[in-house]
Amino acid sequence: MHPPLGIYGGTFDPVHYGHIKLAGIFRDTFKLQEVRLIPTGVPPHRPPPPVSPQQRADWVAEAIAAQPGLVLDEREVRRSGYCYTIDTLRELQREHPQTLLVWLIGGDSLAGLPGWRDWQQLLELGHLVVAARPGFDFATLPPPVSDQLQKRLAIASPEALSHGKISVLPAPLLSVSSTALRQRLARGEDVSDLTPVAASIVSSGLYRQSSDPV
Numbered sequence: 758m759h760p761p762l763g764i765y766g767g768t769f770d771p772v773h774y775g776h777i778k779l780a781g782i783f784r785d786t787f788k789l790q791e792v793r794l795i796p797t798g799v800p801p802h803r804p805p806p807p808v809s810p811q812q813r814a815d816w817v818a819e820a821i822a823a824q825p826g827l828v829l830d831e832r833e834v835r836r837s838g839y840c841y842t843i844d845t846l847r848e849l850q851r852e853h854p855q856t857l858l859v860w861l862i863g864g865d866s867l868a869g870l871p872g873w874r875d876w877q878q879l880l881e882l883g884h885l886v887v888a889a890r891p892g893f894d895f896a897t898l899p900p901p902v903s904d905q906l907q908k909r910l911a912i913a914s915p916e917a918l919s920h921g922k923i924s925v926l927p928a929p930l931l932s933v934s935s936t937a938l939r940q941r942l943a944r945g946e947d948v949s950d951l952t953p954v955a956a957s958i959v960s961s962g963l964y965r966q967s968s969d970p971v
């Protein structure tokens with residue numbers, strides 16, 4: 758087997774320190790040589806962000822430029838139609854047949870997993886790592902998800918990585934969200950404490966008007 762490959766998909770609308778810190782903790786906890794950040798193109802589960810996939814990906818590239826082992830993967834940016842994680846993981850599996858895929862999501866995403874395409878099959882395609890996002894309570898997981906979590910739970914360590922398992926990252930994470938970032942940008946406030954690419958975002962002029970429901 759080759760070294761395991763870390764996969765971290767997100768809308769990144771836009772990327773923030775919570776994403777970068779989480780990706781680094783993920784890399785270090787599981788001693789991953791490479792973590793691919795995969796910005797979604799057209800998300801199946803939320804309205805398409807007004808900011809283009811390429812622009813969101815460019816900011817991710819800038820944000821991780823100095824971070825060892827974090828790599829941008831633009832496959833979903835180039836995909837036409839909805840971007841389903843099962844397609845992405847299957848594609849990566851075909852490209853790296855000897856490699857265990859270790860994929861990362863936040864606790865809020867885990868709660869919505871039954872709404873994902875082929876979610877039960879997805880759990881078989883690699884080792885899932887869940888980030889205990891601040892404010893998220895695992896006791897609120899819907900029963901089909903908590904059943905899977907109990908059945909598949911493994912400790913968060915490189916030695917425990919295995920197909921079909923799920924680990925929870927215990928590390929403290931940042932409570933920042935893209936929603937909070939967009940809201941502050943719409944109010945014209947400084948966001949340099951929330952994202953490493955504040956200057957690029959502000960100079961683009963994007964997010965000046967809120968697209969979030971009030």
Ligand SMILES: Nc1ncnc2c1ncn2[C@@H]1O[C@H](COP(=O)(O)OP(=O)(O)OP(=O)(O)O)[C@@H](O)[C@H]1O
Nearest residue numbers: 767768769775862863866888890930931934935936
């Ligand atoms: N601060 C954070 N701590 C832990 N996980 C996070 C954090 N921010 C985002 N995530 C997780 O990273 C993935 C991608 O997040 P996403 O790009 O949607 O950012 P977001 O901040 O949740 O955005 P939004 O506020 O627009 O929903 C999701 O699985 C999400 O749960």
Ligand SMILES: O=C(O)c1ccc[n+]([C@@H]2O[C@H](COP(=O)([O-])O)[C@@H](O)[C@H]2O)c1
Nearest residue numbers: 766767768797802841842843866873874
């Ligand atoms: O495949 C699906 O059906 C699916 C449904 C919801 C979310 N996802 C993926 O989950 C990741 C996190 O989504 P989000 O909205 O929290 O940024 C991102 O890579 C999405 O493409 C995937």
